[in-house]
Amino acid sequence: MIKKSFSFIMIFLVLFSYFVRPMPVEAAKNPETLQDLLDILNEKKREKAENDAKKDQAKKEIEAKKAAIAQAEADINQAEKDIEEANQKIEESDNKIKELNVATEKALKAMQQMKSKNAYLEYLSNSASITEFIMRIRAMEQITDAYQKNIDALDQLIKENEQLKIDLKKKQEELERKIPEYQNAIENLYGDIDNYDKFAPDLEEQVRQAENNFNLYKEASLKLYGKVVYTARLIDLMENNSMWLKPLNSGTVTSPMGYRTHPVSGVKYSFHSGIDIGRVSEGTPIYAAAGGRVSGILRYTSCGGNMVYVDVVVNGKQYTTYYYHLLSINVSVGQTINQNTIIGTVGGGPRAQAAARAAGKKTDGCSTGAHLHFGVMTGAYTGSTPASRVVVPPGFNNAKGYNWSNRYAYYGNR
Numbered sequence: 001m002i003k004k005s006f007s008f009i010m011i012f013l014v015l016f017s018y019f020v021r022p023m024p025v026e027a028a029k030n031p032e033t034l035q036d037l038l039d040i041l042n043e044k045k046r047e048k049a050e051n052d053a054k055k056d057q058a059k060k061e062i063e064a065k066k067a068a069i070a071q072a073e074a075d076i077n078q079a080e081k082d083i084e085e086a087n088q089k090i091e092e093s094d095n096k097i098k099e100l101n102v103a104t105e106k107a108l109k110a111m112q113q114m115k116s117k118n119a120y121l122e123y124l125s126n127s128a129s130i131t132e133f134i135m136r137i138r139a140m141e142q143i144t145d146a147y148q149k150n151i152d153a154l155d156q157l158i159k160e161n162e163q164l165k166i167d168l169k170k171k172q173e174e175l176e177r178k179i180p181e182y183q184n185a186i187e188n189l190y191g192d193i194d195n196y197d198k199f200a201p202d203l204e205e206q207v208r209q210a211e212n213n214f215n216l217y218k219e220a221s222l223k224l225y226g227k228v229v230y231t232a233r234l235i236d237l238m239e240n241n242s243m244w245l246k247p248l249n250s251g252t253v254t255s256p257m258g259y260r261t262h263p264v265s266g267v268k269y270s271f272h273s274g275i276d277i278g279r280v281s282e283g284t285p286i287y288a289a290a291g292g293r294v295s296g297i298l299r300y301t302s303c304g305g306n307m308v309y310v311d312v313v314v315n316g317k318q319y320t321t322y323y324y325h326l327l328s329i330n331v332s333v334g335q336t337i338n339q340n341t342i343i344g345t346v347g348g349g350p351r352a353q354a355a356a357r358a359a360g361k362k363t364d365g366c367s368t369g370a371h372l373h374f375g376v377m378t379g380a381y382t383g384s385t386p387a388s389r390v391v392v393p394p395g396f397n398n399a400k401g402y403n404w405s406n407r408y409a410y411y412g413n414r
Contacts, residue, residue, distance in 0.1 A: 030379035030389060032318075034217050034237075035230040040382045041210040048203040062186050069182045072175045079172040083165055090161045097154045206383030209296040213311070213381050216293060216334055234380050238313040241290040244395040245339050245407045247277070247323065247374050248286060248346075252403040254278035254371060257392050273390050274322065274375025275398065282327050282370045284346040287407065289321050289374070289393070290314050291338035294331045295381040300356050304373070305364035308343050309381045314394070320381040321393075324373035325364060327352045346372050 031037050220237035221229050255276035292312030299306050306326040312319050327347030331337060347355075349370035356363045377389040392398040395410045 031382060032233060032235075032379070033230065034214070034221055034228070034232050034234065037210070037214040037217055037234070037380060037382065038230065041207070041214050044203065044207045044210050044383055048207050051203050065182045065186045069179055069186075072179050072182065076172055076175045079168045079175070083168045083172070086161045086165045086168065090158055090165070093154045093158045093161065097151060097158075202384075205298065208383075209298075209309075209381070210383035212333055213295045213383070216295060217380070220293075234311075235313045235316065235318045238292060238311065238318065239336075240316060241292075241312060241314040241339070244289055244314055244393075244410070245287065246395065246404060246409060247289045247321075247343075247407075248280060248284060248372060249407055250280070250403070250405045251277040251372070252279040253396065253398070253400055256398045256400055257375070257390065258398070271387050273377075273385050273387065274324070274373050275393055275396060276371045276373055278369070278371040279403070280346050280370060280372070282346055282349045282351045285342045286323055286326065286344050286346060286372060288312075288337050288339050288341045288343055289376075289395075290319070291341070292321070292336070294333050294335045294337060295320065296383070297329060297331075297333050299329070300359065300361035301364070302362045303364070303366035305347055305352055305356070305367065306344065310337065310343070311380050318379055319391075320377050320379065320385075322375045322377075322381075322385065324375070325352065325367050325371060327355065346370055348372070 031040060217232075217234060217237055218228050221227070221232050224237060225232065253275050255272060257272055257275050259271055288310060290310075290312035292310045294308065295311045296309035297307065298304070301307060304324040306324075306329055308323045308326065308329055308331060310321045310323075312321055323343055325346070325348035326344040329344040330342050331344070337343070347370070348364065348367035352367075353363045374393055375385065376391055376393045377385055378391060379389055396402065
């Protein structure tokens with residue numbers, strides 16, 4: 001019985017781990033003090049510096065690969081010239097061998113004729129002394145040997161040139177193989193740079209946003225304490241809201257918070273960091289779900305369009321609220337707002353896309369129609385929205401089809 005129960009538990013855990021995907025792992029410290037915001041800002045600066053360094057390194061590697069390609073092409077051209085020269089040398093050597101063969105044949109024939117006519121013996125017998133006789137014999141032998149040595153030397157030269165031709169051809173083929181490898185390496189490095197560039201604006205923006213928010217709380221500390229108190233709690237530098245309100249007067253949840261198949265990219269298990277509120281038209285006013293301080297604004301992003309972030313405190317807890325796919329933005333960073341403040345208007349549809357194109361900016365590639373993406377995460381805004389800090393927006397039933405007809409319609413508390 002125990003074994004059966006254990007097996008059932010193991011099967012359940014395996015199935016649970018498969019179907020219930022874990023939240024993305026991110027360094028997501030929930031900032032509580034001004035010092036925490038400063039630490040996060042410094043960490044983002046470090047990340048950006050690392051990203052920039054990797055991008056610079058990739059550029060250097062690209063230049064090195066380009067130089068290697070240029071050198072390989074130069075070597076190939078030189079190899080072609082060397083092969084041509086080797087062919088010419090081989091041809092010249094062949095001609096010389098032919099000439100020597102002809103001359104040798106003539107010399108041998110002459111010597112044979114001399115021998116047959118006793119001219120050879122006569123040539124030797126006409127020697128004035130035995131020494132001259134020996135010298136004449138050696139002279140004839142040297143002439144024959146010289147011809148043979150020349151032939152052997154040229155034959156060796158031909159072999160060397162033939163081998164040189166083979167070696168140069170191999171080198172040429174090897175270099176020709178390397179060029180595509182270098183080109184592929186360059187393409188991959190350009191891909192790396194694209195990735196670094198893809199994140200670089202985000203990192204730059206995150207640094208800028210984190211710096212803005214740190215400065216906002218620093219100013220709040222100066223106003224409250226007359227000096228910068230790094231140990232000051234962020235919630236003490238904000239006004240408290242007693243309740244949450246809906247950001248729209250009416251609407252319907254068309255896509256809940258959590259994992260889903262992305263409606264645009266088709267990527268499965270894509271984390272949705274808020275709820276989509278649809279069945280509203282573009283231009284519909286968006287209100288602050290809670291009063292607070294506008295901590296970040298992003299305009300014309302490629303995924304999310306116009307975005308507004310607001311730091312709030314509700315029932316003694318600090319949150320960041322965020323509103324994506326806005327047609328227009330009516331607030332500014334650092335502005336203190338209340339729950340009746342109109343943050344902006346609903347976008348995400350053709351009007352927002354047309355406005356982006358008219359401004360010569362990026363269009364919102366993560367929207368399929370008019371709606372508001374409303375999200376809430378714990379803690380102050382730090383330039384990004386780590387999934388581990390995202391929560392279901394308080395006051396909402398996180399289910400597709402949930403709807404309301406007034407801002408005070410409330411479900412649950414958090």
